[in-house]
Amino acid sequence: SPIALPHPQEVHHLFTRQDIQTPINASLPNVTIFATGGTIASQGSSNTQTVGYQVGLGVQQLVDAVPEILNISNIAGYQISNVGSGSINETILVRLASMINAELEKEDIAGVVITHGTDSLEETAFFMESVVNSSKPVVCVGAMRPATALSADGPLNLLQAVTLASTPNARGRGTMVTLNDRIGSAFYTTKNNANSLDTFYSTEAGQLGFFINQVPYFYYAPATPIGVTHFPLTNSTDLAQVDILYAHQDMDPTLFNASYAAGAQGIVFAGMGAGGLSSVARLAAEELFNATGLPMVASHRSPDGFVPSGSEGFAIASGFLNPQKARILLQLALTAGYGYEEIKEAFALGYPAP
Numbered sequence: 001s002p003i004a005l006p007h008p009q010e011v012h013h014l015f016t017r018q019d020i021q022t023p024i025n026a027s028l029p030n031v032t033i034f035a036t037g038g039t040i041a042s043q044g045s046s047n048t049q050t051v052g053y054q055v056g057l058g059v060q061q062l063v064d065a066v067p068e069i070l071n072i073s074n075i076a077g078y079q080i081s082n083v084g085s086g087s088i089n090e091t092i093l094v095r096l097a098s099m100i101n102a103e104l105e106k107e108d109i110a111g112v113v114i115t116h117g118t119d120s121l122e123e124t125a126f127f128m129e130s131v132v133n134s135s136k137p138v139v140c141v142g143a144m145r146p147a148t149a150l151s152a153d154g155p156l157n158l159l160q161a162v163t164l165a166s167t168p169n170a171r172g173r174g175t176m177v178t179l180n181d182r183i184g185s186a187f188y189t190t191k192n193n194a195n196s197l198d199t200f201y202s203t204e205a206g207q208l209g210f211f212i213n214q215v216p217y218f219y220y221a222p223a224t225p226i227g228v229t230h231f232p233l234t235n236s237t238d239l240a241q242v243d244i245l246y247a248h249q250d251m252d253p254t255l256f257n258a259s260y261a262a263g264a265q266g267i268v269f270a271g272m273g274a275g276g277l278s279s280v281a282r283l284a285a286e287e288l289f290n291a292t293g294l295p296m297v298a299s300h301r302s303p304d305g306f307v308p309s310g311s312e313g314f315a316i317a318s319g320f321l322n323p324q325k326a327r328i329l330l331q332l333a334l335t336a337g338y339g340y341e342e343i344k345e346a347f348a349l350g351y352p353a354p
């Protein structure tokens with residue numbers, strides 16, 4: 001049965017093509033921007049307001065604020081939505097991905113940029129990594145300060161994102177995230193701080209590169225992360241429902257059954273340490289698994305780390321994937337009709353035997 005979409009009133013701009021097309025300079029590459037909202041598209045009531053601002057700027061205004069972009073690329077833009085990234089949903093993700101696939105198939109397109117709120121940017125980036133089938137760069141970018149703020153970070157981040165999307169050496173690196181001069185892999189990059197400008201990085205996996213004087217420098221030759229499973233996109237925007245449960249001392253063990261009763265087709269738990277649960281919660285989860293076969297994935301509530309297989313016998317280990325990324329992989333696998341063993345294999349790709 002169709003899954004109810006959250007906050008439909010907030011996606012009323014969805015896919016109205018507010019097409020922008022800057023004057024064509026034949027010597028420059030072509031980059032398409034897909035704007036979804038977020039702080040990068042937000043305005044405060046003063047130049048010192050950095051909390052409680054409103055999303056509202058369209059893709060045209062984002063580009064107008066950085067005319068230097070036009071020295072780097074010809075830009076076309078789509079307004080996909082204009083929402084805080086907490087309201088990005090599966091309808092937006094699936095349609096955005098299919099638009100990006102279609103765009104990258106065009107021979108004259110060098111790459112694409114997604115402007116996005118930072119709160120769930122890593123989820124969208126991971127989704128694109130899993131379903132975009134092109135070696136051309138897909139660059140996700142956001143900002144931590146609204147466009148109206150003193151020292152707003154959005155304009156420079158956008159300039160760098162467009163630069164990255166037009167750089168031949170950015171090909172073959174999967175979907176990337178760039179903010180605050182850093183270039184990271186969508187597979188590993190995580191938002192680490194709710195407020196700080198310097199929030200996106202990936203501790204153990206490291207960065208792909210960085211910007212100096214707006215030029216991207218890479219640490220390595222093109223490579224994509226181990227463990228990416230590529231899924232075909234279907235026309236359906238209904239992805240399997242997967243819930244995340246957060247483990248803690250005295251976790252309510254009934255949450256597992258409640259989640260299942262509410263329609264979850266899979267559960268990811270943000271486990272303590274390397275994927276652990278209290279003995280009471282573990283028993284409840286295991287009983288549910290034994291009774292229903294509901295796929296469950298053990299991830300970690302610590303910001304970084306690894307869940308090895310076998311830590312919770314009935315649960316599939318998330319490896320390096322944090323709960324929000326593990327959820328997307330589980331959603332895509334279930335939507336593609338994977339059974340338990342195939343799901344297990346998809347996760348295990350992220351932690352191959354040495």
Ligand SMILES: NC(=O)C[C@H](N)C(=O)O
Pocket residue numbers: 037038039040083084085086116117118119120142143144145
């Ligand atoms: N910095 C940001 O973009 C945060 C914003 N609340 C969002 O994710 O849409």
